[in-house]
Amino acid sequence: MFGSFLLMLSYLSGRADAYSEYFLQTCHSSKLDLSDMVYVESYYFNRIKYLVFNSTYGKFVGYTEVGERLAEAYNSNEAFLTDEQNVVNRYCNPAVRLYKTYGIRFISEPRVKLSLGKPFSDNHPGMLVCSAYDFYPKMIHMSWYRNGQKVTSDVLATEELADGDWFYQSHSHLEFTPKTGEKITCVVEHISFNKSREFVWDSSMLESERNKVAIGAAGLVLGLVVCTAGLLYYRKKSQGWIMVPPAFEFITH
Template sequence: MVSSFLCLTLLFISLSTADGFKMYKLTHCDFNSTELKDIKYVLSYYYNKIKFSTFDSDVGKFVGYTEYGVKNAEYWNSGAYLTQIKAQKETYCLQNVRFWYNNILSKSAKPYVRLHSTTPPSSQHPAMLVCSVYDFYPKYIKVSWLRDGQEVTSDVTSTEEMADGDWYYQTHSHLEYTPRSGEKISCKVEHASLEKPLITDWDPSSDSSMPKSERSKLAIGASGLILGLILSLAGFIYYRRKARGRILVPTN
């Protein structure tokens, strides 16, 4: 799932003079696997916040960006310093990349899914479901909707993965729809921490996020039904008691 380039950066301040001018170098490793061929080593030199020269292992030499940088690049490319810097891709990057993969990037946390309904923002559809996914790591995740087993591609909006500030992430996907009798709607989550996709089916009876107005209508309807049953039972009991107290007079 970790498909995009990750960056391991180490900053060095190499020179600072009394009058405030500074020269420093910035080194970093870009990688998407632990293979040496998938790693790039970059070394950049700055003077007073201006980058004047850079070595890129994909290019194989120094490149200058200012007059001073061009002169330094020519000098470094013609000496033993270039050989030393080329070796950094293996001696510096490879070791650090393997450490990251083994001790950090291999760790993961399974997502927690909550599926609930809410009021749709528009009148295009009368209903909307929200699939909220919490506490997962690493960041990259795929959330999709299934309707009777088929993936839904329209009327779906999703947020970006949002950092919680504690290494975990959350994201939310919204589905606007028109209900159909007997249908099955599910939220499908795919993540590096899961051996197989996590599918959560929508159960209207377990929804605690029904809009307040709808809950009020439901409560009033249920109260009316209960009151009607009580009155009917009371009437039935009254009728039976009156029936027992009657005196039957025979007729000729």
């Protein structure tokens, strides 16, 4: 995910030595344009969740016997469901836009790098790593595309990691089988970008790496041949030498 814009409103009733009930209203979005905004309303009794409304499904779901009865009653009221659904536009979207405008006073653009890594499994011989460094705020979304098609398998992403200096880093891994001419792209979304940015892996880099390995191996073999020839030449020449003890000259005054 791009990370969630999360806004919460809670209500609590009850006493510390008795039963307690509360509910949470949360707004989640993973896109810069807020087109996937989701409103979730969750009800708890003594820390047990018993009823949830999710705007994605447009209905209540019960998690206990009491919750199921309440969900059935609420879902039969079309006007009430419509009002709950409208919270997305009435509350969530305006609140998040306000936060984006005034709540984020410091923004740092991620520095993105593509590199080769060691595969985590034996399913594929290669692995690409898309790394984002020194970004703020924390929310970021990284996805992979192969020849224009989004990749959903063989992808492993890490959580955003704090650098300890207000900045974050994140890494996404794609295991793959190298193919000549293949275009692999890492798409990065961050609030510091006006739109998502694409970082393309050049498949010719793989050929370059193979050439470097081949050249290195050939150089090593040539070095061994030259070294062996030199050693044989030295041994052959040394067999005809006679070691003469050094002469000492005594000078007297």
